[in-house]
Amino acid sequence: MSPAGLAPHDPVRSPDAGPTRPVGGALPAPDADVVAEPGPLLTTGHRADVFVLDDHTVLRRYRSGEDASAEVEVLRHVSGHGFPAPAVFAAQGPDLVMERLHGPTLLQALAAGEVSLPDGAAILLDLHERLHAVPAPGAARAGDVVVHLDIHPGNVVLSEARGPSLVDWASARAGTAALDVAVTSLLLGEVAVDADGDYSKGARALLAAFATRSPVSPLETLEEAVAARSACPSRLPEEIALIGQAAALVRELMRVSH
Numbered sequence: 518m519s520p521a522g523l524a525p526h527d528p529v530r531s532p533d534a535g536p537t538r539p540v541g542g543a544l545p546a547p548d549a550d551v552v553a554e555p556g557p558l559l560t561t562g563h564r565a566d567v568f569v570l571d572d573h574t575v576l577r578r579y580r581s582g583e584d585a586s587a588e589v590e591v592l593r594h595v596s597g598h599g600f601p602a603p604a605v606f607a608a609q610g611p612d613l614v615m616e617r618l619h620g621p622t623l624l625q626a627l628a629a630g631e632v633s634l635p636d637g638a639a640i641l642l643d644l645h646e647r648l649h650a651v652p653a654p655g656a657a658r659a660g661d662v663v664v665h666l667d668i669h670p671g672n673v674v675l676s677e678a679r680g681p682s683l684v685d686w687a688s689a690r691a692g693t694a695a696l697d698v699a700v701t702s703l704l705l706g707e708v709a710v711d712a713d714g715d716y717s718k719g720a721r722a723l724l725a726a727f728a729t730r731s732p733v734s735p736l737e738t739l740e741e742a743v744a745a746r747s748a749c750p751s752r753l754p755e756e757i758a759l760i761g762q763a764a765a766l767v768r769e770l771m772r773v774s775h
């Protein structure tokens with residue numbers, strides 16, 4: 518699954534979040550550089566590289582140098598509500614030092630046939646339901662919950678210790694559950710409508726199972742999700758076309774299921 522882009526960066530920010538934010542009084546000390554010399558590269562994502570620090574700890578570093586400190590707040594908040602996400606130990610500038618999750622991503626497990634498509638959809642649905650039980654922090658609108666806005670199989674790590682856990686909180690903010698469901702549907706749909714993509718067929722089946730079983734309809738805020746995903750300034754015209762096709766696929770799958 519390689520969704521072409523990401524939802525707009527609009528994380529939940531705490532007004533008192535400084536540039537350096539040690540969390541939980543833990544390791545390592547957040548000095549001038551959180552980690553000057555990272556260990557071996559574990560993996561790379563769309564925007565960040567993840568390095569091994571030791572068996573329990575990784576460093577996630579934005580390649581662009583953008584600031585990651587706001588993600589600490591939302592990670593602390595959801596973890597405090599028992600949601601499965603890595604514990605954060607330190608943050609500064611583009612660096613986050615956090616708990617290392619051991620296990621494949623849901624994308625890797627699906628590709629290897631270790632997890633079936635219905636089970637993959639069930640994992641995505643369960644993470645949505647659990648996340649949307651977490652109230653938004655601070656002065657959010659009444660009824661708002663925490664939304665991640667980038668829930669897809671590449672951002673779910675099947676942790677041996679914690680079970681399915683969500684990483685990559687760059688886009689998280691306060692919002693409605695329906696928007697997360699719509700964004701995930703689009704992310705899956707964009708892979709499904711990419712005719713040349715390796716995961717096109719699997720993504721379509723995953724989308725069908727996810728969207729039609731979700732207790733919250735993806736149609737409620739589909740237009741808002743399309744606008745949010747299309748608004749990114751670096752978006753190419755062909756990517757915007759895929760988003761539109763993905764929305765049409767979501768509507769079609771919902772229509773035939775009812």
Ligand SMILES: Nc1ncnc2c1ncn2[C@@H]1O[C@H](COP(=O)(O)OP(=O)(O)O)[C@@H](O)[C@H]1O
Nearest residue numbers: 561562563564565567603616617618671684685
């Ligand atoms: N705490 C973690 N422990 C182990 N692996 C992680 C952790 N956080 C991220 N990863 C791995 O690194 C990849 C990239 O991280 P992610 O936060 O998704 O960055 P990007 O924004 O570049 O997609 C993830 O898909 C996952 O495989």
Ligand SMILES: [Mg+2]
Nearest residue numbers: 562671672685
């Ligand atoms: Mg990611």
